[in-house]
Amino acid sequence: MQSIFINHLKEKASSKTSFVEEVATILDIGYDAAYRRINQKTNLNLEEAVKLAKYYKISLNQLFEVGSQNTIITEKSPIIENESQLESYFTKSIENLIPLTKLKSASILYSAKDIPLFYTLKDSYITRYKIYVWLKLSNKEMTKNKISFDEFIKTIPDSLLEKAFELGQTYNFINITEFWNDNTINGTLEQITYFYESQLLSKELALNICDDLTDIVNHIEEQTIKQSILNSKNNASYNLYKSDLLTMSNIILVKTNYRKAFFVPYTVLEYLKVEHQPTCDVMDEFFKKQMTNSKLLVHSGEKDRTLFFNKMHRKIEKLKNQISLNSITDLD
Template sequence: MQDLFIQYLKTKVKDNTSFAEEIASVLDIGYDAAYRRINQKTSISLEEGVKLAKHYNISLNRLYEVGSQNTILTELSPRINNVEGLEEWLKQSLINLEPLTKIKKATLIYAAKDIPIFHSLTDTHLTRFKMFVWIKDVDLNLTTSKVNYENFIEALPKSLLNAAYLLGNVYKNINITEIWSENTMTGSFQQVLYYYEAGLLSKENALKICNDFEDVINHTEKQTILQSHIGSNNKAAYSLYKSELHPLNNTLMVVTPFKKIFFSPYTVLNYFKVEHQETCEHIYDFLQKQMSNSKLLANTGERDRSVFFKKLHIKLGLLRERIEIDEKMSFL
């Protein structure tokens, strides 16, 4: 295996460059140590192999055909433990997605168990509440404290909100295909009710978040009818499918004319990034089957589309009713 790796590296080196010297430079080792690795007298460690692969822009999956052994390599997203980690995650996501705005045929496919994150990256209470929920889930100090939503948003740094807005604006300029079910917003509704009943979210702000939910539903319905993003600079396409068969799990796939990339969540926002093309093709085929068993709401007719969004409004109405009920009862 090391011999295959070395032979492949040699094809990447310029003719006027000493192979051993370049390997020594990349690995920060002596010439003799590099020569021993080239001649397989010393094994290349995993860390050294990764350094060389990154330097020469080589896919280890492709080189070793790891997929044939039911094993693939994945990349982890930035770890989120606090507000600073969330800001870094948003910035890294922007770096990953912004190039797609320049590729005409690039598309994102999002199987939405919950409201896609891009719908909640605007200057609203919903955006701030989602950040509150995310951080409460990962920051141990915040989890064990009784910090409420109102205290939390007072301390939010402007740089975090700006990073969110930038990512939200990029979303408008990428072709998007989303798959929703009638339960896609239910989890977010439940979060509002949970924190309201726990005394960590005021009635006033809970109802403001409900208004933001209503805006998301209305905005999504308009985009579904138009089949394009509202406010897009490049008339990016938008398609919404209604799934009735398969459960959704917030997976995201990037499809370009050159390759496919798959993002699979494993915590609230953290994800595995998979670039192994055989695996991506398999997942892409599955998503295509999901869409074939779903309804494209732009084509189903006004009745089916209206019924779908009406059900979301009804669920939101039930949330408002729960919040507005005066649960304080006097027994005196």
């Protein structure tokens, strides 16, 4: 097994330096110790194997078929606890998406428990509000203090906003299929309600955020009818399914003709990335089954489509009226 692994590393190694020297540097060990491991006189331990696999970007799942034992390796995203880490998250996401924008075969399938991230990354109040909520839920200092959104909005770094807007625009060039239900919008409405009732969100800004949410719903409805991403320069396709049978999960499946990967959220923004292809195939089949049990809204008729979007508009208007009257009740 070690010989297979070492041979695979050699294929990935830089031609500019000695392979032994490269391994010694990665593992922070001496030249002789690296030589013994390469020639299998000393066994690699698990920590060393993982370090080498990460450096050379090798999937241990694929190499050793770990999945056949019902065990797979996942990649955990970095922890996000402050504005700098959030900006790095946006930057890394852009870097990961750009190669997909150049592939016609690339597509994203999104099980939308909440409004997908990219719709809230525009020059709007709701973008700034989402950043506030994300940091309020993940940053220990912000969780403790009583900083309001009205105060926070004045302090958001321009570089953070620029990366957020850039990430939102990057999604315009990828084919997207989404699964929504009547509750997809509820999470955002509940966040507005919570911080407004906590007196951390003013009436004026709460109403502005609601208006931005209305714009998002209108944007999605237009995309649904046209079956294409608005503002896309490469005619990226868009399909929206209404799924009443299953509860949404915010799982994202990314597909190309060559590879698949899916992302499972476990906190507000952090996620687990799965690239084990047999497991990705299972997830792909699950999405296909979900399509057969859902309504593709462009084909379901104008009545069903109008009812679906009007229900969201009514929820937003109800919240706006309650905020205006200082009388928050059940939004359903």
